[in-house]
Amino acid sequence: MITTYRDALAQALREEMQRDDRVFLMGEEVAAYQGAYKVSKGLLQEFGEMRVVDTPITELGFAGVGVGAAMVGLRPVIEFMTWNFALLALDQVVNAAAKMLYMSGGQFNVPIVFRGPNGAALQLAAQHSQAWESWLAHIPGLKVVTPATPADAKGLLKSAIRDDNPVIVLEGEMLYNTKGEIPDGEHLVPIGVAERKREGTDCSIITYGKMVLVALQAADTLAAQGITLDVVDLRSVRPMDVPAIVASVRRTNRAVVLEEGWAVAGIGAQVVDIVQRECFDDLDAPVIRVHQADAPMPYARNLERAAKPDLAQTIAAVKRVMYVEA
């Protein structure tokens, strides 16, 4: 069935809430307003206000409520209106949720999902245009998934809700309206398993989240020039699917790592670390990263466009690693 990324997430929530009455949704505007991005549309009516809970604008507070609920046996899904607001809640995410199992000596696991849009949309300016995956993936105790397609959004959110550990679901604000095929019936995508979204022999693009769409565009553009790209969608950035990365680079001998966020200590750095170590003798060129400009996101439309990683930069990077004149 063709559906939007937004509806795919809604399906996942509905199916899991139907399946397990310990699952509940909590966050700003998730109930009466039906969700800031309408992901929770209809859920209040179906499940009632005990399971679809509006909160005050207190990210740290309701994140903490969620962790406590998870510790006593519920399976909360905490929606952040955007991950930019979740900075305030990171103490609960990093110091409580991620460490509880360890620090309680295994007595308390925290089966919680923190989800919401991540990364830059359009002209939301410096404070609201940030990609947080490297911050979150840095933390032992967290799993971090970054679905790019409706099918992966549904399958990964369902797997996240069923996971007994805290899972971060980073959605793409610009992805909510994108459409794609979702398999009928129960659809789960395992956490930590990448998907080869396009098969090619000339260069690997390793990416995740919204940038997968850019990679596929690049693949289409370059295919017309006789260059075929092997597009690896990590889908989860923690744990990371090392065998999938290695297999792709061994096929192509070249890699471009494409990510939405900043370069320093980014996810791409982690990928490059894997590639240089596992694929050293397979590399015919240095690995090149494509990422956001190392600056706060500008508000001005032209500057914002220049700061974001895009199709042109991706194609240029592929040509560089292939030693082809741009």
Place this chain on the structure above:
Amino acid sequence: MATRVVMEALSPTMEEGRLVRWLKHDGDPVVTGDVIAEIETDKAVMELAARADGVLRRQLLAEGASAPVGQLIGVIAATDEDIASLIGAVAPAAATPPPRAPSATPGATPPPTPRVAAAVEPPPAPTAAPVAVAGNGERVRSSPLARRLASERGLALDAVAGSGPAGRIIKRDVEKRDVETRDVETRAAAAPLATPAPASPAPAAPSPAAPAPAPPAPAPARTVPGASTAGDGYRDAPLTQMRRTIARRLSESIGPIPTFYLTVDCDVTRVSEMRQAMAALDDAYRVSVNDVMLKAVATALAQHPEVNAHWLGDRIRYFERVHIGMAVAVDDGLITPVLFDADRKGLRQLARESRDLAGRARARTLTSAEYTGSTFSVSNLGMFGIEAFTAIINPPEVGILAIGAVEARPVVQDGAVVVRQRMRLTMSCDHRVVDGATGAHFLRTLRQLIENPLLLVA
């Protein structure tokens, strides 16, 4: 103050030098102008002089190793001066391996089995495997993948031209080089001789050649230039700077095999007399001029291993044994059956074998082992009345001898014109291996043997 000792440009065209010998050692006091080392440039062995007073604190290049011009090879400083920052990551000389990588162990390779399609044996990659250091000691920029591929395919990285940034050798360069090597093999197998002619036991083309299958015991080793790696029946000599430069420059000049030709006019009157005398004894002793030539060439080669060799791209393989390829014309083509260990066979045996091989070549019943493995080739168009000609070298061999017709010609002898039996020999030489004088020495020996055929049994 510490002074860097670097590889200096000791000839105008020198790009790198090989350190032949250190004359000062770690801890030796030196004054400016002292000769501290001998460096082999592309032209000669030169002296490297100290440019400062002090103590040669550290040798940073092993004897026998090469370094590009400008590379730090030593440090002169006061006895107690801290030179750690100058040395940096450069390993001490003792730890610097000679530029040939130890991994491929070419010398230990057993003689390859005869092959039909491959005239050029891919050299075991002495430079590829673990580090990207060329045979000349210079760092070769290459991708890890290119190094691995080169190693797998037995290509020397320094024989590959890099097309990546700053000359980096990448996958496509290795693949291109691999294809070129195959092309050379194909060409070598297809068109080795200038003059294809329909007849027998005559013209012909050296056919694919590879190191021989191993019959009897190896002959005693003979002197050829260069320190070398011994194998079973051959010795691999690393290329000297001069040899490398000669090979590169001459190849640029005249294509893949820089060939030159040497012609010598021999008096074969005594050969004719000897043949007549033998035939008069019994038909069993009947031998052809060609048989005598094979014997003479084999004997001369045994005395001149410097032309009994293969050019392998990054080194020269000098053979201890003499296997002569004998070009034979067959319908629509040429083939070069091999007389193995020809220098150790008698004239009658060579006559028998060459007749047998030529006959079976025309009947197309030779096995591949019988036409591969030659170390030098001979082509004879004399029976067609060809006075002199040039034959084309069958790579990786480095020489071929073209034998012209025996003719009665007037020559001046002791101040008088007399009629003598004469024959012209033309040797094609691969200048990467054989220099003019080298070829000339070989031909001089050959002529002496032909003009005094008793030496063939001496």
